[in-house]
Amino acid sequence: MSEDCLFCQIVAGKIPADTVLETDRILAFRDINPQAPVHVLVIPKKHIVSAMELGDADGEDLAACFEAAREVARNERLDSGGFRLVTNHGAEAGQSVFHLHFHVLGGRAMGWPPG
Numbered sequence: 847m848s849e850d851c852l853f854c855q856i857v858a859g860k861i862p863a864d865t866v867l868e869t870d871r872i873l874a875f876r877d878i879n880p881q882a883p884v885h886v887l888v889i890p891k892k893h894i895v896s897a898m899e900l901g902d903a904d905g906e907d908l909a910a911c912f913e914a915a916r917e918v919a920r921n922e923r924l925d926s927g928g929f930r931l932v933t934n935h936g937a938e939a940g941q942s943v944f945h946l947h948f949h950v951l952g953g954r955a956m957g958w959p960p961g
């Protein structure tokens with residue numbers, strides 16, 4: 847837990863979130879500023895800054911995030927039509943919260959390349 851991290855505060859229950867899935871390793875909750883009809887963030891409960899900070903010890907947390915993304919997609923009925931799974935690292939990608947998170951976006955056609 848990082849005291850000044852917004853998503854760690856959500857994991858700790860200090861800031862409310864619209865949680866859709868929780869396990870011992872991950873939390874999935876709706877994005878406060880949705881960019882698609884379905885926009886869920888999947889995060890490891892462990893504080894990891896971004897994909898660039900992942901290490902050998904983080905394999906199970908990473909696998910849990912992907913497993914959760916699949917479950918969210920199924921629960922939100924995105925699995926047949928399709929969805930996008932995105933993580934941003936750094937300023938040029940627009941990362942604004944420095945706790946690893948995967949955006950699950952769906953419910954509309956996704957443009958490519960992203961803006």
Ligand code: DGP
Nearest residue numbers: 863875876877878879934940941942943
């Ligand atoms: P990124 O730009 O990839 O770092 O995405 C961060 C996302 O986090 C962004 O889409 C908005 C979302 N977000 C920021 N603050 C909050 C919050 O307090 N609650 C929720 N549910 N989402 C948040």
